[in-house]
Amino acid sequence: MRAPPKTFEEFRQVQAELERSGAAIFRDKDGFEALVIKSPYSIQYIHSYAEDTPFFLGLAEGKLQGSKCSGCGFVYATPRSHCMVCGEPTRWTELPRTGTVHSWTTCRFGSEAFLKETPYNLCLVEFEGAQSLLLARLKECTESEIYIGMPVEARFDPNPKYSITDVWFVPAGKRPPTSSPAPPRRSRSASRRAPPTPRNPRLRKPARAAGGTRRKGGARRADRSR
């Protein structure tokens, strides 16, 4: 016979007791008692990258790929195999290694899976010639150094895990920490001081100014919906 579980009036105490013995009684303000147990819940999920596979295989080769619409020419920095503007299939296109920070944050807390990695920086990266962004980790810099418009460049994991974390960004011109410090590249350090010029005008202006390709895409879409 098992002794009855211990009774608590604070949920926090219930949680602690579950860690100890796996069962507890919670008594609420009205005197109602509930038996609470700990119940494990974990799975290994079989995740297929399916049509996104070339992107992740590319990362393992140090290659950063977006996708370009075969219909309207829209370039996605985060690839999609079909265009959201016109619905046509896209083809793979290599992105520049360098871009600029469109927005950023430093996460000091995170989901359970990532708590041990905190603090970490996230950034959305703009690329010359692409009309959408890429979300990535931003490393080798601290909160006080990062700003919107900061030039960044891609780094790749030499031991790829076939995850989006196989690519990350660092401040452009930064040498890998192991090698001897090189003199800063003049053009880069100059651009850090200057206000971020719109490197990619398509991300800064209304579609009106973005050139013919998108308007053409829109027209195609309108035709289809009729």
Add this chain to the structure above:
Amino acid sequence: MAPENTPPNSRAAAPTAPRSASRARRVYMVTGGVTKFAKAHPAMDFRLMVKRAYNQALTEVPNLTREMIDGTRVSYFSDHFSRQLKAASMVHDYLGMNPKGSVRIEWGGATGGECFQAAYEAVASGRMDVCLAAGYETMSRVATWKGNEFIALASDTNYDFPLGGFYTGYYALMVQRHIYEYLRRRKFAHISDEREAQRLATEEGSRVMSWVSVKNHLNALHNPYAQYPKRLSVEDVLNSDMISYPITREQICTMSDGAAVVVLCSEERARELTDKPILVKGVGCGTDTMRLADRPFGSVPLLPHEKAGDYADLAYPGVHSFRAGRAAGREAYRHAGIENPTRELDFVELHDAYASSEIQTYEDLGLCRYGEGYDYVLRGDPFLKQVDYPFDLPRAGAMPVNPSGGLIACGHPVGATGLMQAVFAFWQLQGTIAEHFGDATLQLDHPKRGAIHSHAGTGSAVTVSILERGFP
């Protein structure tokens, strides 16, 4: 909506004609119920929580019986939190509704708002005369950081989640860009040192977000259903834990256990059941890409009271604004025949999962222009006249936003949240806040029309519903 600048704007500029209203039946809300939202309700499972809210709703309208209810729409967000699939069926079952029709509604953070609109559609279409919308969430069943992981699974698991999937991080990315667009490039445009200008802009943005947090927590002091009513100073908010820069703990809603129900019905039934029915005057829903990275850079879909020239240089929505919120507002306003929400709404209960998204949402809903959200707070428009805030607010009471305390102070049991807003708005419009809260402070002076707003992950879906007093 396409990222191009032509068709949506030209349509918006035209006179607004109710699009769906002509063929739809008029739908009224006749009652609602809500449990107190709490960190944990371990003594009630999801069925009992909903049953308590349901009992409250039925008690308040003595003529309404279970037999009169034609069917249900039941909402909860996450099967992970329930660890019980078909949990909505079990709610329907527990309430004794079998064999009537039912369906489960799930749409991320907007689950409750979608459930409300699903029940609206059941009645508007003529399929039901009386429909029960019931929602709940039991988020206490996992540890807080595990809960955050479950929520973050509502982001792209190829490209977003593995980077540190964390919703506060996503909202921080969005508000950083919002601050850049509207504070750095305007208020701090004269500063040439880029880092310094951005630091100052973020400092200012954080200060204004803290005002929103102070407002909502203070309002909730008069709402006995709220999970975290408290008196905070701006410093308390700014000095609470930094979660994702620049968003602090007190600028974020918490996880909750709770349930809420709403009963919607036809005009004929409404007249039989209550002398204080509330008309569902308009409904709207909008969507956007799941990935922030995919949001287009087009132009602003205008509301009737806006001009294209207001936003000549704005790349929209990018990650700084919620196009889904704008689309939902446009549809709901058009349906309700609203030309200018600042004049034709008396209050708004909106989805402030983050203080930042409350400010962004003012702009989406056209309560102020894009870019004016921060000044809108500082001028006082979204504050209540009758609550004593530690600020000088020349325009307090102009447009009370989250008079109930919002998600930040009431809690956010996802599947119940959008229905909770409907219940609070319903009591506001009925003029029954005093009897429900045991405190008349939050009752507005004869409000005629209010909006409720429910919002899913990073603005990937938003609903707006307009409620209007349906009695003299």
